Amino acid sequence: MYTLLRLSLGLVCLALLAACGGTEDEPTPTEVKVLTLHYWQGPSGPNPYLSGGNKDTDAGAVTLEPLAKYDPDGNIVPALAAEVPTVENGGVSSDLRSITWKLKEGLLWSDGTEFTAEDVVFTWRYCVDEATGCTNESSFDGVTSVKALDGLTVKISFEAATPYPYSAFVGSATPIINSLQFAECIGAVASTCFDQNYAPLGTGPYRITNFQPNDRIAYERNPHYHGATPYFDRVILKGGGNATAAARSVMETGDVDYAWNVQADPETLTRMQEAGLGTLAVAYTSLVERIVVNQTNAGLDLGDDRSEYLDGENPHPFLSFKPIRQAMSMAIDRERIAEDLYGFAGKATCNLITGPPTYVSNANDGCLSQDIEGAKRLLDENDVVDTDGDGIREYNGEPLRIVYQTSTNSVRQDTQALIRDWWREIGIRARLIDHDASVFFGGDPVEDKNASYRRFLADVQMYASGTGIDPQQSLSDLLCKHIPTRENNWAYANIARSCDPEYDKLYAQLEEAGTGPERETLVKQLNDLHVQNYFEIPLINRGFVSAHLNTLQGVRINGWDSELWNIAEWRR
Numbered sequence: 001m002y003t004l005l006r007l008s009l010g011l012v013c014l015a016l017l018a019a020c021g022g023t024e025d026e027p028t029p030t031e032v033k034v035l036t037l038h039y040w041q042g043p044s045g046p047n048p049y050l051s052g053g054n055k056d057t058d059a060g061a062v063t064l065e066p067l068a069k070y071d072p073d074g075n076i077v078p079a080l081a082a083e084v085p086t087v088e089n090g091g092v093s094s095d096l097r098s099i100t101w102k103l104k105e106g107l108l109w110s111d112g113t114e115f116t117a118e119d120v121v122f123t124w125r126y127c128v129d130e131a132t133g134c135t136n137e138s139s140f141d142g143v144t145s146v147k148a149l150d151g152l153t154v155k156i157s158f159e160a161a162t163p164y165p166y167s168a169f170v171g172s173a174t175p176i177i178n179s180l181q182f183a184e185c186i187g188a189v190a191s192t193c194f195d196q197n198y199a200p201l202g203t204g205p206y207r208i209t210n211f212q213p214n215d216r217i218a219y220e221r222n223p224h225y226h227g228a229t230p231y232f233d234r235v236i237l238k239g240g241g242n243a244t245a246a247a248r249s250v251m252e253t254g255d256v257d258y259a260w261n262v263q264a265d266p267e268t269l270t271r272m273q274e275a276g277l278g279t280l281a282v283a284y285t286s287l288v289e290r291i292v293v294n295q296t297n298a299g300l301d302l303g304d305d306r307s308e309y310l311d312g313e314n315p316h317p318f319l320s321f322k323p324i325r326q327a328m329s330m331a332i333d334r335e336r337i338a339e340d341l342y343g344f345a346g347k348a349t350c351n352l353i354t355g356p357p358t359y360v361s362n363a364n365d366g367c368l369s370q371d372i373e374g375a376k377r378l379l380d381e382n383d384v385v386d387t388d389g390d391g392i393r394e395y396n397g398e399p400l401r402i403v404y405q406t407s408t409n410s411v412r413q414d415t416q417a418l419i420r421d422w423w424r425e426i427g428i429r430a431r432l433i434d435h436d437a438s439v440f441f442g443g444d445p446v447e448d449k450n451a452s453y454r455r456f457l458a459d460v461q462m463y464a465s466g467t468g469i470d471p472q473q474s475l476s477d478l479l480c481k482h483i484p485t486r487e488n489n490w491a492y493a494n495i496a497r498s499c500d501p502e503y504d505k506l507y508a509q510l511e512e513a514g515t516g517p518e519r520e521t522l523v524k525q526l527n528d529l530h531v532q533n534y535f536e537i538p539l540i541n542r543g544f545v546s547a548h549l550n551t552l553q554g555v556r557i558n559g560w561d562s563e564l565w566n567i568a569e570w571r572r
Contacts, residue, residue: 032233032234033231033232033233033234033572034232034233034234034235034236035232035234035235035236035257035258035552035567035570036235036236036238036255036256036257036258037235037236037237037238037256037257037258037259037260037564038238038239038241038246038249038250038256038258038259038260039055039058039059039237039238039239039246039260039261040239040240040241040242040243040245040246040259040260040261041053041055041239041261042055042213042214042215042216042238042239042240043055043056043058043059043213043214043217043237043239044056044213044214045059045197045198045211045213046059046060046062046063046064046197046198046199046200046208046211046217047060047177047196047197047198047200048060048064048135048136048172048173048174048175049126049127049132049134049135049136049174049177050132050133050134050135050190050191050197051135054261054562054563055239055260055261057172057173057562058172058260058562058563058564059217059237060172060175060200060202061172061175061204061561061562061564061565061567062202062204062205062206062208062217062219062235062237062564062567063110063200063201063202063203063204063205063206063207063208063219063222064172064175064176064177064200064202064203064204065079065080065175065176065202065203065204066079066080066169066170066171066172066174066175066176067079067080067081067101067103067120067154067169067170067176068080068081068084068166068169068170068171069170069171069172069561069565070170070171070469070558070560070561070565071556071558071560071561071565072283072556072557072558072559072560073355073356073357074285074355074356074357074358074469074560075356076166076170078104080103080104080107080115080176080203081101081102081103081104082102082103082104082105083102085099085100085101085102085165086515087514087515087516092165092514095161096158096161096162096163096165096514097157097158097160097161097162098155098156098157098158098165099155099156099165099166100149100153100154100155100156101120101153101154101155101156101169102152102153103115103116103117103120103151103152103153103154104226105152106226107203107226108203108224108226109178109201109202109203109224110201110202110203110204110207110222110224111201111224112223112224113178113180113201115176115203116148116151116152117148117149117150117151117152117153117154118148118151118179119176119177119178119179120146120148120154120169120176121146121147121148121154121179122177122179122182122183123169123174123175123176123177123179124140124143124146124156124168125146125186126177126182126185126186126190127139127140127174128140128143129186129187131186131187131188131190132186132187132188132190133190133191134190136173136174139167139168139173139174140167140168141167142158142159142160142162143156143157143158143159143168144157144158144159145157146168156168156169161511161512163472163510163511163512163513163514163515163519164470164472164515166470167470171469171560171561171562172561172562172564172565175202176203177200177201178200178201181196181200181201182196182200185197198211198213199211202222203222203224203225203226204222204225204567204568205221205222205225205227205230205567205568206219206220206221206222206230206232206234206235206567207219207220207221207222214239215238215239215240216236216237216238216239217236217237217238218234218235218236218237219234219235219236219237220233220234220235221233221234225568227568228568230567230568230570231570231571231572232570232571235567238256243261243262243263243264244262244264244268246259246260246261246262246547247259247262247264247268247269247272247547248272250277250278250547250548250549251269251272251273251275251277251278251280251547252272252275252277253277254277254278254549256549257548257549257551257552258546258547258548258549258552258555259546259547259548260546260563261544261545261546262280262545262546262547263545266342266343266344266345267343269343269344269545269547270343270344272547273547276550277549277550278547278548278549278550279547279548279549279550280344280545280546280547281545281546281547281548281555281557282344282345282543282544282545282557283543283544283545283546283557283558283559283563284347284354284355284541284543284544284559285354285355285466285544285559285560286352286353286354286355286356286466286467286468286471286541287464287465287466287541287542287543287544287559288349288351288352288354288464288465288466288467288538288539288540288541288542289346289415289462289463289464289538289539289540289541289542290352290462290463290464290465290536290537290538290539291328291419291460291461291462291536291537291539292456292460292461292462292463292495292496292535292536293319293325293328293459293460293496293534293535293536293537294307294316294319294456294458294459294460294461294496294497295315295316295319295320295496295497295498295499295535296308296309296310296314296315296316296497297314297315297316297317298316298403298456298457298458298459299317302314304486306457307455307456307457307497308485308486309483309485309497309499312499316459317395317396317398318384318395318396318398318400319402319459319460321382321384321395322533322534323378323379323381323382323384324379324382324384324395324400324428325533325534325535325537326375326378326534327375327376327378327379327384327426327428328375328423328426328428328534328537329367329534329537330367330370330371330372330374330375330378331370331371331372331375331419331422331423331425331426332367332370332419332422332537332539333370333418333422334348334349334350334367334368334370334539334540335348335368335370336370336418337415337418337539337540338540340414340418341411341414341415341418342411342540342542344543344545345542345543345545346540346541346542346543347540347541347543348368348539348540348541349538349539349540349541350364350365350366350367350368350531350538351364351527351531351538352467352474352527352530352531352536352538353467353471353474353523353524353527354467354541355541355559355560356469356560358520359471359520359523359524359527360524361524361527361528363524363528363532364528364531364532367538370422372422372425372426375426376426376427379393379426379427384400384427386427391424391427391429392427392428392429393426393427393428399429400427400428400429401428401429401430401431402423402428402429402430402431402458402459402460403430403431403433403458403459403460404416404419404420404430404431404432404433404458404459404460404461404462405432405433405434405435405440405453405458405460405461405462406433406434406435406440406461406462406463407434407435407436407437407440407441407463408434408435408436408437408440409434409437412434412462413432413434415462415539416430416432416434416462417432420432430460433458435451436451439451439452440452440453440463441453441463445484445489445490446489452490453495454484454490454491454495455490456484456495456497461495462539464542469560471523471527472510472511472523475507475510475523475526475527476507477492477493477494478493478494478496478498478503478526478530478535479494479503479504479507480494480499480500480501480504481504482494483497483498483499484497496535496536498530498533498535500529500530500533500535502529503526503529503530506522506525506526506529507526509522510522510523510526543559544557544559544563546563551572552570552571552572553570553571553572554566554569554570554571555570556569
């Protein structure tokens with residue numbers, strides 16, 4: 001009996017040795033390769049059509065794919081499409097009213113079923129159904145139909161000429177979903193389809209195996225992926241904590257491979273990076289911190305007419321005079337603001353459009369050099385002088401005293417203080433005000449008029465705004481007809497209340513220009529017109545900061561698309 005027991009135990013031990021790697025002389029099996037991602041704001045769901053946050057788009061981007069993606073320079077690269085349609089290759093019609101996409105052959109969903117053009121058509125129908133509550137419905141604005149011409153061909157038609165026809169199904173916010181899986185999820189029932197929303201079938205490099213809302217998502221390698229086999233066997237995306245803790249988990253402890261959106265102060269992050277375990281990755285797009293200069297009178301004595309355009313009959317008493325605006329810009333040391341307050345997370349800029357690179361003008365780079373003495377001379381030459389010796393210049397008898405407002409934020413308050421002191425040097429006095437961000441940006445311009453940036457009851461104000469992958473919409477916001485007024489409930493976006501007929505005329509040309517050199521030139525010219533009129537004074541191009549272990553290779557952080565846009569290429 002004892003002998004039999006010893007023999008049985010011996011066989012068990014041999015089996016365990018074989019399973020666990022054997023003896024020193026025997027080869028060990030391949031270790032399971034796991035990629036760990038820390039999102040301190042845990043994703044609420046991987047279906048980007050029912051959520052609006054980048055964290056949710058990223059969670060979906062690991063498994064869901066669009067027809068094409070944006071690379072870190074804003075270029076469009078194929079994903080599920082065989083190529084990017086253009087006018088030159090015949091994919092975009094000459095009248096700019098349709099775009100035809102050809103799919104790659106042999107595409108499969110992560111359950112092994114066939115992917116077809118009908119899945120693309122279904123995704124459009126799903127999102128544009130008002131009852132679905134699709135958060136990315138605006139991506140399909142102007143689309144009149146999406147049709148499958150055959151199993152591999154999709155035609156998207158527009159109600160009017162659309163010079164930039166790539167809003168729909170380009171980028172991780174508008175991926176393709178499986179028409180069979182989501183067939184019963186269109187309309188009011190969309191949010192109740194938990195199985196589909198929490199574990200959508202995809203075509204990407206990994207597929208979801210487990211999802212716990214706001215906590216954790218587990219993925220495994222997709223055996224049906226159409227690209228090169230991904231390096232990792234599994235991906236774990238975990239939420240919770242805060243931005244500083246997320247950064248520390250990469251750069252000080254090395255517990256995770258990648259930490260998203262590490263919003264900590266630059267000095268703290270720099271110290272963490274010095275530990276040598278991790279690297280900070282900064283994605284720049286076109287998110288520009290700027291000063292907006294009110295072209296209308298915000299005087300207290302005007303009552304309801306404060307900051308009202310009134311068909312051009314209510315100009316600002318001195319900020320409507322260009323040399324004063326120009327001098328204000330010349331006095332600012334953008335490089336110091338970037339270095340002292342933003343660190344690696346901000347670059348000094350002289351443009352409102354700072355990306356993609358093909359749209360960026362170099363005609364305004366002179367602003368990168370502060371010129372206090374030049375600003376003084378400019379004001380002197382235009383008879384904006386201090387006549388009573390109180391240190392404040394006057395224009396037509398009006399002292400250059402301004403109210404300078406922004407949202408409550410330590411970096412913004414420090415920026416205000418620096419600029420106030422520089423303006424004081426050239427004879428302009430600024431009173432600084434800050435408002436709670438939720439009211440400044442989201443408050444009702446009627447109920448919260450004194451704190452709303454849209455109502456703009458101040459002389460200048462500071463905030464950041466982005467122009468998007470295609471700048472046309474942002475440039476449209478600066479037209480004369482888009483000045484916010486009481487008639488439109490201050491809903492329009494020409495916050496400076498500027499009106500330049502030359503700008504409007506040039507913009508009309510942009511509406512007719514397809515992608516390519518002509519469009520790029522027009523965008524630069526429109527940027528230059530607005531910037532060189534100093535209606536808005538660009539300061540800092542703000543970056544998005546994440547962190548990854550030095551051992552993690554292939555990361556190309558991307559501000560135009562999901563940060564996980566190329567996760568299939570990540571490896572150790």
